[in-house]
Amino acid sequence: MRQFRWILTAAALTSTCALAAAPADPAPTQAPARSASGIDLGGIDHAVQPGNDFDNYANGNWKKNAEIPADRSSTGIFLQVFQKAEQRNADLIRDAGKGNPAAGSNERRIADYYAAFMDEDAIEKRGLAPLQPKLKQIDAMAGKADLARVLGNGLRADVDPVNATNFHTEHLFGLFVSHGLEDATHNIPYLLQGGLGMPTRDYYLSDDKAMVETRGKYQAYIAALLKQAGVADADAKATAILALETKIAKAQVDIVDSQDIHKANNPWPLGSFAKNAPGLDWSTFFKAAGLDQQKVVDVWQVPGIKGLAALTASEPLQTWKDYLAFHALNEAAPLLPKAYADLSFGFYGQTLSGTPKQRDRWKRGVASTNAALGDAVGQLYVKKYFPASSRKQVEDMVHNILAAFDERVDHIDWMTPATRQRAKAKIASIRVSVGYPDNWRDYGKLEIRADDALGNLQRADEYEYQHQLAKLRQPVDRGEWWMTPQTVNAVNLPLQNALNFPAAILEAPFFDPKADAAANYGSIGAVIGHEISHSFDNLGAEFDAQGNLANWWTPEDQAHFKAAGQKLVEQFNAYEALPGLHVNGQQTLGENIADVSGLTIAYLAYHKSLGGKPAPVIDGLSGDQRFFLAFGQSWREKIRDAALRQRVIGNEHAPGRFRAQTVRNLDGWYDAFQPKPGEALYLDPAQRVKIW
Known part of the structure; x- marks a missing residue:
């Protein structure tokens, strides 16, 4: 989900025996009260017409009350989920040193790395x-x-x-x-x-x-x-x-x-x-x-x-x-x-x-320990916080959405049979990994000392470099993971034709095993759909089922695909993030394609999950209304101007506010919220971008 780069950008997680306990977060992002529908009803601003600004309709009241923590450049759902993972990681790292773990063990490395980082007197x-x-x-x-x-x-x-x-x-x-x-x-x-x-x-x-x-x-x-x-x-x-x-x-x-x-x-x-x-x-x-x-x-x-x-x-x-x-x-x-x-x-x-x-030093220490010893901490994380039942439920959801994508390809009227056959072959060969990798990193040769904070970081960087060099002498690992289980993120790997969904993002409100299906499909389902769609965005579509750079399109289909992409470029070029600073539609095209296509596929998969039965009305909201509100609320965000400028200029993701407006391209949203011609988001059916 590159904040879905083919990686989802969330808030970044960028040892003597007695480790300092991580204090409580002095300014946590409070999770809003969610109803039986899984929607934050109090966050909705009913004074805003959905057709004029769906983001502020879904999130306007939340924005009025939300405060960006002093040690953060933004706040929103990603920070909420990140802070849960951060506190869990802090507890795991703190507890790693209990019982005087043996020299050379991962627990000893974790304890010593964190202790060295926290020893400010020694650093001075x-x-x-x-x-x-x-x-x-x-x-x-x-x-x-x-x-x-x-x-x-x-x-x-x-x-x-x-x-x-x-x-x-x-x-x-x-x-x-x-x-x-x-x-x-x-x-x-x-x-x-x-x-x-x-x-x-x-x-x-x-x-x-x-x-x-x-x-x-x-x-x-x-x-x-x-x-x-x-x-x-x-x-x-x-x-x-x-x-x-x-x-x-x-x-x-x-x-x-x-x-x-x-x-x-x-x-x-x-x-x-x-x-x-x-x-x-x-x-x-x-x-x-x-x-x-x-x-x-x-x-x-x-x-x-x-x-x-x-x-x-x-x-x-x-x-x-x-x-x-x-x-x-x-x-x-x-x-x-x-x-x-x-x-x-x-x-x-x-x-x-x-x-x-x-940020408090303990938070920076947790981030640095995770960066250096990610798989070591990750093994502890999934053992304690990611049950097999959650893995199975998300795997089922991924396969349901893949099936919906495959079915969708069958009904794309502009696609020729030759391109359709190759697209379906690529879908069938996508490798899905949920929660954590099958093989963990071996840190046996990495020296970590309890009195050498900078040296530990330098040796960890060198260790990573040598790990990458070693791959040049090894067979290609099609199941390689590129992030840790405790990362609030997700990724599509075009060279591997693979998807990774780390455990830490599979948390409420993105994913709640007890929540209504509409909320789960509108939130984590759209994330999953986004990642799948990256295999078919303006970059992913250049790779075949084996991960080779290869043109598998007919000229007619490729022309249609590029024309649809250009419509999306123009749509996002019109969004103004700060006075005089517009989103770059070409720079963000891959992410925007994945948002439109991912939301489309998640919507189809949600309806398929109903098994032909009508969706219940919950909290006065239809199933489709809950689905689209869950998507819009997943992208809620308050961000400082300097950070917003940096994102618009240097990132391939549009700001969350504009990603929430993606709904304007789906016919189902028009049926659910009845936007009218003349309202800001309204698009004539011919202008709605449909790529996959």
């Missing part, structure tokens, strides 16, 4: 000492071969399974490992563009007033962090670093271009890099990165990689030294003494997201 006393080896390596660079070596040593893995569009870290390049786009039988490495300290290239290049102000604050932050570390000439170096990052931003390709899978299909022989992307000592780089034995490396963004390689040659070595030193500090700041962590939050939390208060 060690200061920059844990980072000095990296800083000294950077300072010792004497030529461009050394620069290539440092960049190669610093290469890390991007484990976002689908969005290999930008490597959003301080590293100049990123690595993604999966099977080849045209060969599903072998894993290959993908090289990604990176190198920016702000979210996207737009933050460097846009003339928008807010962006210009953010650049000034970023430069001030760079200088402040360097000064805190005792670096001389910090202001001048901050100016040079921002100038270099601006050149990096100009070299990168934008999000829409990065989403074009055909432009990503560039397997280069290792020996061709020096000619194809001159400037970087590629031989030294690949050897330092452990990739020198590979025959080919796929270059995801050719112009970006060429531009970055050229900059390594054209820009002064001292500027690269300053850039790398700053990013080493920036990446480590959350696990350095408080002064560094506070500076980092001041920019990334307050300036970029508008969040006034930093």
